[in-house]
Amino acid sequence: MTAVGLGHSQQPRGHVHPVADAVGGAKHCHAVQFYHDDAFLRGVVGDFLRAGLAEEQAVIVIATEAHREAFASYLEEHGVDVAAARRSKLLVEFDARETLTSFMVDSSPDESRFRRIIGTLINRARGTSRGRVRAYGEMVDLLWADRNAAAALRLEELWNALATSHDFALLCAYALGRFSEASHADAFRAVCDQHTQVIPAEQYALASEETRLLEISLLQQRALALETEIERRVALEAQLLASVNEVRRREEELQDILTNAAEGIHFVNADGIITWINRAELDLLGYRAEELLGRHISELHADRHTIDDFLARLGRGEALRDQPARLRCKDGSIRHVLVSSSVHRRDGEFVHTRCFTRDITPLQRASAEREHLLASERAAREEAEEAKRIAEQANRAKSDFLAVMSHELRTPLNAIGGYAELMELGIHGAVTDGQRELLDRMQRSQRHLLGLINQVLNYARVDTGNVRYEITDVPLDEILRPVDALVLPQLRAKGLRYVYSGCDAAVSVRADRDKLQQIVLNLLANAVKFTDRGGEIRLECELSDETVLVHVTDTGIGIPRDKLSAIFDPFVQVDPNYTRTRDGVGLGLAISRDLARGMDGDISVESNPCQGSKFTLTLARASRPGI
DSSP: SSSSSSSSSSSOOOOOOOOGGOOOOSSOOOEEEEEEHHHHHHHHHHHHHHHHHHOOOOEEEEHHHHHHHHHHHHHHTTTTHHHHHHHHHHHEEHHHHHHHHHHHHHHHHHHHHHHHHHHHHHHHHHOOOOOOOEEEOHHHHHHHHHTTOOOHHHHHHHHHHHHTOOOEOOOOOEGGGGGGGGGGHHHHHHHTOOOOOEOOOOOHSSSSHHHHHHHHHHHHHHHHHHHHHHHHHHHHHHHHHHHHHHHHHHHHHHHHHTTTTSSSSOOOOOOOOEEEOOHHHHHHHHHOOHHHHHBGGGGBSHHHHHHHHHHHHHHHOOOOOEEEEEEEESSSSEEEEEEEEEEETTTEEEEEEEEEEEOOHHHHHHHHHHHHHHHHHHHHHHHHHHHHHHHHHHHHHHHHHHHHHHHHHHHOOOOHHHHHHHHHTTSOOOOOOOHHHHHHHHHHHHHHHHHHHHHHHHHHHTTTTTTOOOOEEHHHHHHHHHGHHHHHHHHHHHHEEEEEOOOOTOOOOEOHHHHHHHHHHHHHHHHHSSSSSSSSEEEEEEEEEEEEEEEEEEEESOOOOOGGGGTTTTTOOOOOOHTTTTTOOOOOHHHHHHHHHHOOOEEEEEEEEEEEEEEEEEBBBBOTOOO
C-alpha cells in the first residue's frame, strides 16, 4: 500500500469508473486495476460495488481492514445504506490475509481448498443476488507484497478456472509500485495476461483523451530509453567480466612470478603456521612443499629467540628489513639468511606475513674470511676509503649511463620522428589516408616516449644535484601570459576552457626563467591530463609583500586527502584507475617541486575527489624600486 491515507476519492463526484459497468453481458469478467494512490482505489472499488448494489447484485469484498472501512465510507457518502446491505447479505466482507491463509499450503494456493472456500462464498452470495455476483479481491496484491509472485499468478489462474463453473465478475487491484524494477517486466505482463480487462493507474484512467495520447507517447519513450539502458548495462557487464578475467590473468601471472622467483618467499599466518612457500625457498632448505605446509615457522629456525622476536615485532605492525637469521635445512645444515617481512592485513585483520628470504651463506663465509684478514686499523681505513671510492665510481657510472642513454635513445627516436615526417610529406610516394593515420600514431608514440625519457633524465639531473640555477628578477607576466600556446593543442583536444586572470607587469619573482617556465608547464600539463572533457583550467597569481603565489586550478578528478602527501614522490601515481588511461610516469610533480625548492620556493596542493585540484607555486618576490 502507498503511504497516502485512505481519504476522499480523487474522482469527481458523479463520475463512475469504467470497470463499475464492466460486468455487462460478457461471459467472464476478470478485471485488474493498477493504482498509485489508495484514495483513487477507494473510488474505483466503491463505484464497482455501488453499481452492483444498485442492481441488487450481491458483492463480495476480500480486502484489508483499512480498505474495507474506506470502501464502506465511500458507499455511505454516495447514498448506500451499508448496514442494510450487510444485513441483507448483499454486501459480504472478508479479511484478505485471513482468507488467503485458509487455502495456502507450502506458500502456494491449494486448488481444492480454494474451490471449496471461495466457491462456497460465491454460491452463498448467488442465493441473494438478482444477477451475477460481483467480487473484489486483493489477496494477489498481498502475495506480491510478500515477494511471492509465483503464488500470485497461480491464484489468478485459480480465479479464472473457478469462473468456468461459477457466474461472477471479479475486480483485482495491484499497487503499481510493486512492479518498479526492470526485472518485473515479464511478471507484469503475466499478470495482465490473466485478466480480461486491464485498467491503468490513475494518471491515465482519469485523464482526457489528449492527455492519454501524450502519456502513451511518454511511456513509449521511457520504454525505449529503458531498453537502451539495459543494452548499455549488458555491454558494461561484458566489459566488467572482461576486466575481471584480465585481473584473474594478472593474478595468475603474479602467482607464477612469486612461485618461480629467484629469492625465497613464504607466507605465515597469525599463529605462525606456514601457509605458502615458493620453489626457491624449498630448494634452499631441501624440502618438498607438503613437508612444510602446516608446520610452525619456528621449526625452521635454528635460534628460537630470533623467530619469536620476529613474530612479536610483526604482530605489533613493524616491518622487518634484512634481519639476520639462521635456518635449519632438511639435511641438518645451517643457512645464513637475511629476512625481510611485513604483514598483509584485510579490514585490519592479520591475514599472513610476506617473508622474503635471501641466502647470504656464501657472503657470510666471505665476510668471516675478510674480517680475519683485516686485522689492523690501517686496513680498516683503507677498506672505508675503498668503499667511498666505489660509491663515487658508482655515482659517476650512473651519470655516464644517463648520458649514454640520452644519446642512444633520443637519437633513434628523433630519427624515427624525422623519417615519419618525410613519409607523411610524400617524399617516398603518395600516402594513403590509412597510412597517414598510422604515421600520425607513430609520431604521437615517438613524441610520448621521448617525453618520458626526458622526464626520467630531468629527474635524474635534479636528484643528483646536476641542475644549475641562474636566479634573476623574472617578470612573472612574461612567463605566464604566453604559456597557454604551449598547451593549446592538448586543451583543444579535450575541449577544455582555459582562463588566465593576468598579472601586474611590474611584478617580478626571484627565479631561473627556464626552470620557472618548466614548472608552470608541468602544472598546466598535469591539470589537462586529469581534467575530463568540458572542464576548466585557471591560471592566476596572488601577491603579498614577500612572496608571489601562482595558482593552477582545475575541475578535474581531484585527489583523496590521504593521498595528497604522496603525489610529489617520484614515480608515484595516486590511483592506477585514474592514471592508467593517461600518459606519464609520475615524475612531473616531483621534478616541479624539486625545481621550486631549488629556487627557495615550494609547491603545495589543495584537492577533493570529484571537485578538482589547486596547485600553488610559491616564489620570493623580487625587490621593488623605492621599497
